[in-house]
Amino acid sequence: MTNKPANSTLRVKEVNENQCHMCMPLGGVIAFKGIEGAMVLVHGSQGCSTYMRLANVEHFHEPVDIASSSLNEKQTILGGEKNLNKALDNVLRVYQPTMLGILTTCLAETMGEDMDRMIRAYLQEHPNLGVEIISVATPSYRGTHSEGFWATTRAIIAHYARVCESHNRINVIIPNISPADIREIKRIMGLFGVEYTLIPDFSMTLDRPYGGRYQKIPTGGTSPADVSRMPGAPVTIQFGLTCPDALSPGLYLEQQFGVRLINLPIPIGVDNVDQFIAALSHICGKPVPEQLTLERGWLLDGMADAHKYNAEGRPAIYGEPEMVYALTGVCIENGAEPVVIASGSPHSKLKDLVRPMVSDLAEQPFLIEEADFASIEHAAVSAGATIGVGHSGGKFLTERHGIPVTRVGYPIHDRIGGQRIFSAGYAGTLAFLDRFTNTLLEQKYGSYREKKKDEMALNRVM
Amino acid sequence: MSMSEEMMGDMLEKYPEKVLKNRKKHITIVDTSQACQQIEANTRTIPGIITQRGCAYAGCKGVVVGPIKDMVHIVHGPVGCSYYAWGTRRNKARADENTPADKVVSTLCVTTDMQESDIVFGGEKKLARMIDEVVEAFHPRAISICATCPVGLIGDDIGAVAKAAQDRHGIQVLSFNCEGYKGVSQSAGHHIANNNLMEHVIGTGPDRDPNDRYVINILGEYNIGGDGWEMERILGDIGYKVNCVLTGDTSILEIKNLHQAHLNLVQCHRSINYIAEMMETKYGTPWLKVNFIGVEATKKTLREMALCFGDEALIQKTEEIIAREEARIMPVIEHYRKICQGKTAFAFVGGSRSHHYMHLLRDLGMEVVVAGYEFAHRDDYEGRQVIPSIKIDADSKNIPELHLTPDAEKFQEAHVHLNMSKEKFDELNKQVPLSYYEGMQPDMKDGEVMIDDCNHHELERMVRTLRPDLVFAGVRDKYFVQKLGVPGKQMHSYDYSGPYAGFNGAMNFARDITNAMTTPAWKLVTAPWEKQNQQ
Ligand code: SF4
Numbered sequence: 003m004t005n006k007p008a009n010s011t012l013r014v015k016e017v018n019e020n021q022c023h024m025c026m027p028l029g030g031v032i033a034f035k036g037i038e039g040a041m042v043l044v045h046g047s048q049g050c051s052t053y054m055r056l057a058n059v060e061h062f063h064e065p066v067d068i069a070s071s072s073l074n075e076k077q078t079i080l081g082g083e084k085n086l087n088k089a090l091d092n093v094l095r096v097y098q099p100t101m102l103g104i105l106t107t108c109l110a111e112t113m114g115e116d117m118d119r120m121i122r123a124y125l126q127e128h129p130n131l132g133v134e135i136i137s138v139a140t141p142s143y144r145g146t147h148s149e150g151f152w153a154t155t156r157a158i159i160a161h162y163a164r165v166c167e168s169h170n171r172i173n174v175i176i177p178n179i180s181p182a183d184i185r186e187i188k189r190i191m192g193l194f195g196v197e198y199t200l201i202p203d204f205s206m207t208l209d210r211p212y213g214g215r216y217q218k219i220p221t222g223g224t225s226p227a228d229v230s231r232m233p234g235a236p237v238t239i240q241f242g243l244t245c246p247d248a249l250s251p252g253l254y255l256e257q258q259f260g261v262r263l264i265n266l267p268i269p270i271g272v273d274n275v276d277q278f279i280a281a282l283s284h285i286c287g288k289p290v291p292e293q294l295t296l297e298r299g300w301l302l303d304g305m306a307d308a309h310k311y312n313a314e315g316r317p318a319i320y321g322e323p324e325m326v327y328a329l330t331g332v333c334i335e336n337g338a339e340p341v342v343i344a345s346g347s348p349h350s351k352l353k354d355l356v357r358p359m360v361s362d363l364a365e366q367p368f369l370i371e372e373a374d375f376a377s378i379e380h381a382a383v384s385a386g387a388t389i390g391v392g393h394s395g396g397k398f399l400t401e402r403h404g405i406p407v408t409r410v411g412y413p414i415h416d417r418i419g420g421q422r423i424f425s426a427g428y429a430g431t432l433a434f435l436d437r438f439t440n441t442l443l444e445q446k447y448g449s450y451r452e453k454k455k456d457e458m459a460l461n462r463v464m
Numbered sequence: 465m466s467m468s469e470e471m472m473g474d475m476l477e478k479y480p481e482k483v484l485k486n487r488k489k490h491i492t493i494v495d496t497s498q499a500c501q502q503i504e505a506n507t508r509t510i511p512g513i514i515t516q517r518g519c520a521y522a523g524c525k526g527v528v529v530g531p532i533k534d535m536v537h538i539v540h541g542p543v544g545c546s547y548y549a550w551g552t553r554r555n556k557a558r559a560d561e562n563t564p565a566d567k568v569v570s571t572l573c574v575t576t577d578m579q580e581s582d583i584v585f586g587g588e589k590k591l592a593r594m595i596d597e598v599v600e601a602f603h604p605r606a607i608s609i610c611a612t613c614p615v616g617l618i619g620d621d622i623g624a625v626a627k628a629a630q631d632r633h634g635i636q637v638l639s640f641n642c643e644g645y646k647g648v649s650q651s652a653g654h655h656i657a658n659n660n661l662m663e664h665v666i667g668t669g670p671d672r673d674p675n676d677r678y679v680i681n682i683l684g685e686y687n688i689g690g691d692g693w694e695m696e697r698i699l700g701d702i703g704y705k706v707n708c709v710l711t712g713d714t715s716i717l718e719i720k721n722l723h724q725a726h727l728n729l730v731q732c733h734r735s736i737n738y739i740a741e742m743m744e745t746k747y748g749t750p751w752l753k754v755n756f757i758g759v760e761a762t763k764k765t766l767r768e769m770a771l772c773f774g775d776e777a778l779i780q781k782t783e784e785i786i787a788r789e790e791a792r793i794m795p796v797i798e799h800y801r802k803i804c805q806g807k808t809a810f811a812f813v814g815g816s817r818s819h820h821y822m823h824l825l826r827d828l829g830m831e832v833v834v835a836g837y838e839f840a841h842r843d844d845y846e847g848r849q850v851i852p853s854i855k856i857d858a859d860s861k862n863i864p865e866l867h868l869t870p871d872a873e874k875f876q877e878a879h880v881h882l883n884m885s886k887e888k889f890d891e892l893n894k895q896v897p898l899s900y901y902e903g904m905q906p907d908m909k910d911g912e913v914m915i916d917d918c919n920h921h922e923l924e925r926m927v928r929t930l931r932p933d934l935v936f937a938g939v940r941d942k943y944f945v946q947k948l949g950v951p952g953k954q955m956h957s958y959d960y961s962g963p964y965a966g967f968n969g970a971m972n973f974a975r976d977i978t979n980a981m982t983t984p985a986w987k988l989v990t991a992p993w994e995k996q997n998q999q
C-alpha cells in the first residue's frame with residue numbers, strides 16, 4: 003500500500019455516479035439568505051427552485067423561501083422577460099424585501115438571457131421600488147454549489163461596496179459553514195472586542211430560535227449599509243484558501259479598494275484556529291483573551307487523551323473544498339492520517355494546497371477532484387479507510403462497506419441538526435474531535451463484541 | 465372555524481389585480497347546495513409566487529420511472545437536477561424471486577453532469593459513452609434516460625442515442641423527453657412517462673396463464689415507506705395474485721407483464737390514470753379506483769374488489785380478513801381516536817393524497833378543513849365526468865397523446881377479463897364505479913375549502929386565521945408552519961416513517977400524528993418567567 007503513486011486523481015469515467023456536489027445556484031441561495039431583508043428569485047423553470055428549497059430545508063430544518071420565474075416551453079423560445087417581470091411584481095409585493103437576489107439556472111443561461119438588460123429595464127419602469135436587485139450568473143455546468151456561494155458573495159459585495167473613509171471595522175468573509183460555526187466565529191471576535199462586518203451572515207436567518215413572531219423574511223443577516231463600507235476596512239479576513247481568484251470576494255476588495263486580504267483556512271483544528279487568533283490579536287494589537295487560552299488548553303488536553311484512538315483512524319474526507327482543506331488539517335494534527343481527500347468541485351485550489359500537507363505522510367492518500375461517490379467509495383475501500391468525514395452523501399460508505407461517517411459540512415440530509423454542527427474555534431474543534439473519536443470507538447467496540455462472539459462460538463465448536 | 469368569503473378576500477388582497485383574479489378561480493369554498501362548483505387546475509403557476517410545484521422531470525423521473533428497481537436511470541443534464549431527485553421519495557425496493565440483489569440498481573444516482581463544453585457542442589456523445597460504462601459496470605436489465613431543461617434547448621437527440629445503445633447492447637434503453645419546462649408541473653412528466661411505458665414496455669411479456677385467478681395490478685402505488693408491501697400483504701391473504709405494482713418495488717420484467725392482470729387498481733389517479741385508460745382501450749382491462757389509506761376506505765376498497773370478481777368464496781374471505789385485521793388494530797386506533805377526535809387538519813399533497821388522507825383522518829375523528837393539490841387536474845377535484853369539458857391549453861397540447869386501438873390478439877371485453885357474463889358485468893357496474901373517479905369534492909362539507917396550487921402566502925394566511933391542529937404538506941412548507949405553532953407533517957416521504965396504507969399503516973399513522981400534536985415541546989414554548997409576566 004505504501005508505494006501507491008503520489009496521488010491517484012480524477013474520475014476517468016464519463017458517468018457521475020452518486021454525486022458529491024450540488025448545483026451552482028444552490029450555493030448562491032445560501033449566500034443571499036445571509037443578507038438582511040433579502041429574498042431570492044431563481045430565473046428558470048420552477049423545478050430547480052422547488053428542488054433547491056427541498057435541499058436547503060432538509061439541511062437547515064427551517065423555512066427557505068425561493069421564488070421562481072416559472073419558465074415554460076414557450077419562453078424557452080421567446081425569452082423569459084415577461085415571466086421575469088411578473089415574478090418580480092409578485093415577489094416584491096408579497097415579500098417586500100429590501101434586497102432581491104436573482105440566480106440563473108442552466109436553462110436561463112443556455113437560453114442566453116440578458117439579465118442585466120432586463121433588470122435595468124424593469125427598474126426604469128418601476129422607479130422608487132426601494133429594493134436593490136442583484137443578479138448572479140450561476141449555470142451549474144460552470145460550477146458547483148461551492149462556486150455559486152463564492153460568486154454570489156462576491157457579487158453582493160461588488161454591488162454595495164463604495165469608496166468610503168477608513169474605519170476600524172474589519173471585514174470577515176466566510177464560506178458555507180454551519181450557523182453554529184458562524185456564531186462561534188462571532189463569539190471569538192467578541193472576546194477580542196473587535197468590530198467587524200461578517201458576510202454572509204446566515205446564522206440567524208437560516209437557524210431561527212423558536213418563539214416571537216414568524217416573519218416571511220426573518221430578521222438577521224449582514225446589513226447592506228455595513229457591506230457598503232467594507233472598502234474602508236483596515237483588513238479582510240477571508241476563510242477561503244481554496245476559493246478561485248476570479249470568484250474571491252476578498253481579492254476583489256483588495257484589488258478594487260486596496261483592502262489588505264488575509265486569506266485563512268476555516269478555523270477548525272488547532273493550527274487553523276491559531277492562525278485566526280494570531281491574526282485577530284495582531285490586527286487589534288491586543289493579547290489573546292484568557293478565555294481563548296483556556297479553550298485552547300482544553301482542546302490540547304482532549305487531543306492528548308484521544309490520540310491513541312485517533313492514530314488508528316484512516317479517514318476518507320470529502321465535501322466542499324474549503325471544508326475538506328480544514329478537516330484534512332485536523333485529522334493530520336490528530337494522527338489520523340487521511341487516506342482519501344476528495345471534493346466534487348473541479349475548480350478549486352484544493353489539490354495544490356493539500357499536497358504539501360500530505361507529502362510527508364507514510365502513505366500517500368488518494369486526492370480526487372471532480373469526485374463522485376463511486377470514485378470516493380472505490381478509493382476508500384481500496385485504501386482501507388475506517389471512517390468517513392463529510393456530509394450525508396457518504397452514507398453509502400456505511401451502508402455498503404460498514405465504514406462509519408462523522409457528519410460535518412453541507413448538506414446533512416439524513417440526520418437532524420445539520421445547521422447546528424459545531425466545529426469552529428478551539429471549542430468547536432474539540433466538539434468535532436469528540437464526535438470523530440467516538441465514532442471510531444463505537445466501531446471498535448462494536449466489532450470487538452462481534453469478534454468476541456465469533457471467538458466464543460468457535461471455542462464451543464472446538 | 466370555516467372559511468368565509470371575507471377571509472378569502474383578506475388573503476388575496478395583497479396580490480396585484482390580475483393575480484388576484486387568477487388565484488380566485490383556484491379556490492372553492494364548498495357549498496353542497498350548488499350542483500357543480502368549478503375549480504381551475506393544471507394551469508400555469510404565477511411566476512414569483514412560492515409554489516409547491518416541481519417540474520415535468522420530477523414527475524417523470526422522480527415519481528413514475530425512478531422507482532423501477534432493475535433499471536439504471538441516467539439523468540442527462542447538469543448535476544443539480546439529478547442530485548435533487550436522488551432517493552427523495554423513499555420508494556422502498558428489495559430483491560425478490562424475479563430480481564436478485566445484484567440487479568437492484570435503482571438507488572444509484574447517475575448523471576452526465578453536463579459541463580460548459582457539452583452545452584456548447586452537444587452532449588450526445590458523452591451520453592452514449594456513459595451508457596456503455598453503465599452497461600459494463602452494472603449490467604442492468606434496462607436503462608432509462610431522462611432529459612432535463614438544457615438538453616431540450618440544445619437539441620440533443622436522446623431518442624437516437626437510446627436507439628443506438630439499445631442495438632449495441634441488446635437491452636432496452638428508454639428515453640424520456642421530460643424537460644422540466646414542459647407542461648405546468650410534475651403532471652406533464654407523469655403523462656410522458658405513462659406514454660413511454662405504454663408504448664414500449666407494457667404488453668411485451670408472455671401471455672396470461674389461463675389458470676391464474678384474481679390477478680390484479682396496483683397502478684399508481686410507489687411503495688413509499690413500504691405502503692405497497694402492506695397492500696400486498698392484505699391482498700395476498702385474501703387470495704389475490706398481485707401481478708405488478710406500478711411502480712413501487714417493481715421491475716421492468718413485471719411491467720412487461722402488466723397486461724396479464726384481470727383488473728387494474730388505481731391508487732394515485734393523477735399520476736397513472738393514463739395507463740389505466742390506455743390499457744382499457746388496448747387490452748380491455750377494467751380499472752377500479754381504490755384507496756388503501758384509511759381503515760374504512762381500505763374495507764370499502766376490498767369489498768368492491770371482491771364484487772368485481774363476483775365470487776362468493778372471495779367475498780367471504782374478504783370479510784374474514786377484514787374481521788381479523790379489525791380485531792387486531794381497532795383497539796389501537798380507538799386509543800388514538802380519543803386524542804385526535806374533533807381536531808382539524810389542512811392537506812396539500814401531490815395530486816391524490818389529500819383526498820386519500822381525508823378518509824384516514826375521519827377514522828380518527830379528524831376533519832380536513834382545507835384541502836388542495838399541487839399538480840392535480842380538475843377531474844381530481846370534481847370527478848372524471850368533467851374531463852370532456854376541460855379546455856386543452858397550449859401547455860397540455862405539448863404532451864403528445866397516444867392514440868391506441870384494441871390489440872388484435874390480446875384485447876378482451878372487460879367482462880371476459882373478470883370472467884363473468886355481460887349482464888352480470890352491467891349489474892356490477894351499477895354497484896361499483898369501474899373506470900371512474902369521483903374526485904375529492906363529494907367528500908367535502910360545506911364551508912370547507914378546496915385550493916389548487918396553494919402557495920406559501922396563502923398557506924400562511926390560512927394557518928393564521930383557521931388555526932388547524934395539523935398541516936400535511938411537503939417538507940418545504942413544514943417548517944414555516946411549525947414556526948406558526950402548528951405541527952407540520954411531511955406527506956411526500958412521511959417524515960421517514962410509514963407504511964401508512966392498509967391496516968398496519970393506519971396504526972402507524974395514528975401514532976405518528978398523535979405524537980406530532982401532543983409533543984410536550986408545544987407546552988414548553990413559553991418560559992416560566994414569561995408566564996409570570998403575563999399574569
Ligand atoms: S438545471 Fe441547473 S440550476 Fe436547475 S437544478 Fe439542474 S443543475 Fe441546478
Ligand code: SF4
Pocket residue numbers: 047048049050051053107108109519520521522541544545611612613614642643644645
Ligand atoms: S432544470 Fe428543468 S428538469 Fe432540472 S430541476 Fe430545473 S426545471 Fe427540473
